[in-house]
Amino acid sequence: MKKILQHLFLLFLVSGSLAAQEKIEIFGYFESQYMGTIVKSEYYQLFSNKLRFDLKSDLTENITFAANFDYITYHGKKEWNILDFLSPDIVSQVTPGMESFYVLPFSNRTFLDNAYIKLSLKHFDLTVGKQQISLGTGYVWNPMDVFNIKELVDPTYEQPGHNAIRLDVPVGNAYTLTALCSPDDTLKNSAKLIQFKGRISHFDYSLITLEKVWRYHDYTQFDFEKKNFLELPERRRLLGASTAGELFGMGLWAEFAYNWMESTDDFYELVIGTDYTFDFQTYFMVEYYRNTLGKTDHRQYSLNDWMRIFTAEQKTISRDQIYMFIQHPVTDLINLGLQSIYSISDHSLALVPVLNYSFSENIDIMVYLNLNIGKEGTVFSKDMGNGGMLRARIYF
Amino acid sequence: MKRLITGAFIVLLLAPVAFSQELTADEIIQKLNDQINTETSYGKSKMTIVTTSGQKRTFIQESWSKDRGEKNLVRYLEPSRVKDQAVLMLNHADDIWMFFPRTQRVRKLATHAKKQKMQGSDFSYEDMGSGDAFIDDFTSTRLEDEQKKEQDCYKLELTRKQESSSSYSRLVMWVIKENFLPVVIEYYDDNDPTSLLKTMVASDFRVIDGIPTSMKVVMFNQNDNTQTEMELLEVKFNIPLTDDMFTERSLKK
Numbered sequence: 001m002k003k004i005l006q007h008l009f010l011l012f013l014v015s016g017s018l019a020a021q022e023k024i025e026i027f028g029y030f031e032s033q034y035m036g037t038i039v040k041s042e043y044y045q046l047f048s049n050k051l052r053f054d055l056k057s058d059l060t061e062n063i064t065f066a067a068n069f070d071y072i073t074y075h076g077k078k079e080w081n082i083l084d085f086l087s088p089d090i091v092s093q094v095t096p097g098m099e100s101f102y103v104l105p106f107s108n109r110t111f112l113d114n115a116y117i118k119l120s121l122k123h124f125d126l127t128v129g130k131q132q133i134s135l136g137t138g139y140v141w142n143p144m145d146v147f148n149i150k151e152l153v154d155p156t157y158e159q160p161g162h163n164a165i166r167l168d169v170p171v172g173n174a175y176t177l178t179a180l181c182s183p184d185d186t187l188k189n190s191a192k193l194i195q196f197k198g199r200i201s202h203f204d205y206s207l208i209t210l211e212k213v214w215r216y217h218d219y220t221q222f223d224f225e226k227k228n229f230l231e232l233p234e235r236r237r238l239l240g241a242s243t244a245g246e247l248f249g250m251g252l253w254a255e256f257a258y259n260w261m262e263s264t265d266d267f268y269e270l271v272i273g274t275d276y277t278f279d280f281q282t283y284f285m286v287e288y289y290r291n292t293l294g295k296t297d298h299r300q301y302s303l304n305d306w307m308r309i310f311t312a313e314q315k316t317i318s319r320d321q322i323y324m325f326i327q328h329p330v331t332d333l334i335n336l337g338l339q340s341i342y343s344i345s346d347h348s349l350a351l352v353p354v355l356n357y358s359f360s361e362n363i364d365i366m367v368y369l370n371l372n373i374g375k376e377g378t379v380f381s382k383d384m385g386n387g388g389m390l391r392a393r394i395y396f
Numbered sequence: 397m398k399r400l401i402t403g404a405f406i407v408l409l410l411a412p413v414a415f416s417q418e419l420t421a422d423e424i425i426q427k428l429n430d431q432i433n434t435e436t437s438y439g440k441s442k443m444t445i446v447t448t449s450g451q452k453r454t455f456i457q458e459s460w461s462k463d464r465g466e467k468n469l470v471r472y473l474e475p476s477r478v479k480d481q482a483v484l485m486l487n488h489a490d491d492i493w494m495f496f497p498r499t500q501r502v503r504k505l506a507t508h509a510k511k512q513k514m515q516g517s518d519f520s521y522e523d524m525g526s527g528d529a530f531i532d533d534f535t536s537t538r539l540e541d542e543q544k545k546e547q548d549c550y551k552l553e554l555t556r557k558q559e560s561s562s563s564y565s566r567l568v569m570w571v572i573k574e575n576f577l578p579v580v581i582e583y584y585d586d587n588d589p590t591s592l593l594k595t596m597v598a599s600d601f602r603v604i605d606g607i608p609t610s611m612k613v614v615m616f617n618q619n620d621n622t623q624t625e626m627e628l629l630e631v632k633f634n635i636p637l638t639d640d641m642f643t644e645r646s647l648k649k
Contacts, residue, residue, distance in 0.1 A: 027476045056480075064649075125645065132500035158498045173639050197644075202491055204504050244504040249561065251506030277508040279563060279586040332447050332516055332622050358516065361453045361475050395476035 024057040028068075029395045037370070037387025039084055044385075046106065047075040052113075059117075067115035068161070074106040082310050085384055086303075087377040093220065093303040101222060101229070104310065114161035125168040130161035133180070135195070135208065136255045136271075137244040140323045141289040141315055143257035143269030144240040146191070146212050147182070149312045152323075152341060153352050153368060153389075164191075174199040182212075189213045189233075203245030208257075210238050216314070219307035229307075235262040251275040267292040269315070282328040294319035298346035298378045309379075318345035318379045333358045339368075341380065348374025348381060362395040421536035424550050427576045429531055433464035434607065436637045440473075440630040445517045446623045455515055456629075460641055467642040470524070478515060484647045485521070488529065492521060495647045502644055511563045518594060518615040518624040522563055533560035534567065544570035545579050545597065555589075565589040575608045577601065592618050605633045 031050040036043060053069045082102045083091050094102065116129030136142030140155045148159040164182040171177055175198040182191040193210035214236045221230040240257030255271040273287035294316045295301055301317055308314035321344060327337035339352040350372050357365040369388040374380040419427075438460050445453040456474040461467065468485040472478040480497040492505040510522035522529075530536075534554035542551045549570040556562050566589045568582040579598050585591035595618065600611035611628045640646060 027479060029476070120649070132498075134499055134501040137504070156496070156499070168645065170640075170643065170645050173643050176645065199491075202487075246506040249506070249508060251504075251508065253504075275506065275508075277511045279511060281511065281513070283512070329513070329516075332445075332513075332620055333449070358453075360451065362477050364477065 024055060026053065026055055027396060028052040028054045029393050031391060031393045033389060033391045035387065035389045037385035039385040040383070044077045044080075046077050048106070049073045049075075062120050064118045064120070065116075066118070068113040069110075070113050071110045073108045078106045080104045080106075082307065086306055087381070087383065089377065090301070090303050090306060095220070098222065102219075102307070112161075113158075116161075123169065125166075127164075127166040127168075130163050131166065132159060133162050133164060133166075133182070134159070135193075136240075137204070137206075137242045137253040137273075138255045138271035138289070139253075139273055139285065139287055141255075141269070141271050141287070141291075143255050143271055143291075144206075144208050144238070144242060146210065146214070146236065146238060149315050152350075153339065153354075153370065154366075184213060201245075203243050206242045208238070208240045208242075210240075212236050212238075216308055217311075219304050234264060236260070249276070269293075280328075282326065285323075285325040287323045288320070289316065289323070290320050291316045292319060294345065296320075296345050298348075301377065301379075316379075318343040320344035321379075327354075343374070343379045346374070346378040348372070348378035350374075350380040350384075359392075364393045364395075366391045366393075419538075419550070421538035421552050424538065424552060424571055424576070425530050425536045425554075428571055428578065429528060431576045431608070433528075434633045435462070435464060436633070436635050437461045438630075438632045438635055438637075439628055442627045442629055443515070443517055443519075444625045444627070445515075446625075448620060448622055453516070455517075460637060462637045462639070462642060465528075467639075468524075469642055469646065472515075482647050483521070484642060484644070485524075486642060488532070489521060489524075493644060493647060500648065502647060507561055510561075518617040518620070518622055519626070520563065523596075523615070529562070530554060533557055533562040539568075541573075542570065545599070547579050548573045549579060564593070572601075575601070577608060577610060594618065604631050607633050 029052050033048045036045040050070060050072045055067045057065045059065055082104060083094065083099060112130065114130050114132060116127050116131040119126040133147045136144040140150060140152065147162050151157050162182050164180050166180045169177045178195040180193045184190045191212035193208060195206055195208040197206040213233050215231055215233050217229040218232050219229050223230045237260040238257050242255040244253040246252060251274060253273045258268045260266050270290045271287060275285040277283050296319050305317045309317050322342050324340045325337060327335055330336050335356040337354040339354060341350045352368050352370055354368045359365050367390050371386050372380040372382055372384045376383060440458050443455040455472060457470055457472045459468065459470045466488055471482040482495040484493045489510060490507055492509055494503050494505060511520055514521055514524055534556055537553045539551040539553055542549055549572055552569045552571060554567040554569060556565050563586050564583045565586055566584045569578050570580045571578050581596045582592055583594040585593050595616045596613055598610040598613045602609055602611055609631060613626045614623055616623045
């Protein structure tokens, strides 16, 4: 304990003059993005510019400080009314006069994405502050991760940081015990998790138990006091497991989580995925995802279901879906790929051709098209819009 | 393809070993294997890729190796695009984990990923792996001795064993008689043993910490008409490294 206190004291002593230190590293990227889409015969476009600064400093041999600042500007169509994407049946559920409440704004933002200190001693790592929390082995969906929802078209895109205190205790060289607390308004409402990760033969395993208050909303009722839709906080307890390894030469991963809900129905999520690289360098991946919170027929989708998807409160609206990805390096600088997401429950399909071009050592260009092929009311309905995106990222 | 190129370059060692012209192919490969696998090593290296359009891409990386190449950790320092990305390879690269710093996510890769190009270079993860692949994955045959790159060499043909998961059907290798280091290795197509895919040429041999080492390796890709150079900037052999260095915890540092 004395040693820990010494380290913490030293940290506070040094952090004040952090900027003046020579060993602080500053890097990051600038990202310019153009998105266009056709919705009901109208072509809309949205531009964004993102500047991200990463700071990292090893204050001592055992203490690291890291932070990220993001500044994002939006241009073009900065307000999107979700009702424009929905079928008349769903729109009719909206209380007359409240249509303007269903607008998603894209406002310029400046924020501290991550900022944490990490104390690494022989027997444990302690990380305090706003940090990335990545849980599970799934590529697109992570049943064990109640903190993040990945982007379907780019699941590797960075996630927002979460304020948390995290303790990682290695148990031998192959096992790790993790305890994490993400504070909320009260200790009781704070998210708490314990995870045990290990390795047996060529497979990684993990077991997790966590509790978190899930703050989703009822998008049919408005809370005029809070000037937002009515919040429906509900305690969620989760028990999950995951694995990743190899079977018959193919990559294999699986993730499962059962959720006990305080007042609504319990549900479970399951992911099974596999991948393979052929000798001619083509890479193929397929991932199946089931979420029993999702509906089995598109006629069961409600306004709340749609809104929770658009606001990233919920991972999916349909129960069963499958993601496929195939990519091939057509030259040493260009990768061509095709992502497809098929909803088994409502028989709709999204096709996302992707091109990645390594323009120079520190400049990447990504182009993708987004083609929704599904009948009205389905998750990948044509009404969701067909379009694409061009993204250029310059690292410094 | 062995630890020929551990973490960033080639760690080829040699002690002045008495040899005989009567050495068999297996004996030569065993001596080579013994030479290139030190107990532990650290290296800082520069990888330069020359693309099809003639552009150059430069990567700086650090690597650590332990247990004669059974454990490897590679961490990228430059360029900014890949800064702090890291790869952990255990069990002679049969277990691979990649760490992505922006998401703090560690992804376990299956052995098929060894076929993938490392950072778009002409080295695959398999090439960067280590340990006893020359012995475990191939059967060696000695061919007629030849001069190669002005060195007196043993010439060997290594044919993939049936149970091997190597991406190469066979290798042809020229091993310097004086120090048992490979100076040229030809890599042949997985399905067509007559189709040459890549050629590795080692040069700038020096003795570091008493261990003969190749400071530069160039991989020529005959199919894509590209090449990648690995240059050793700093190297240390037989340094104290613990197993803690080769864990997910260390990968995320």
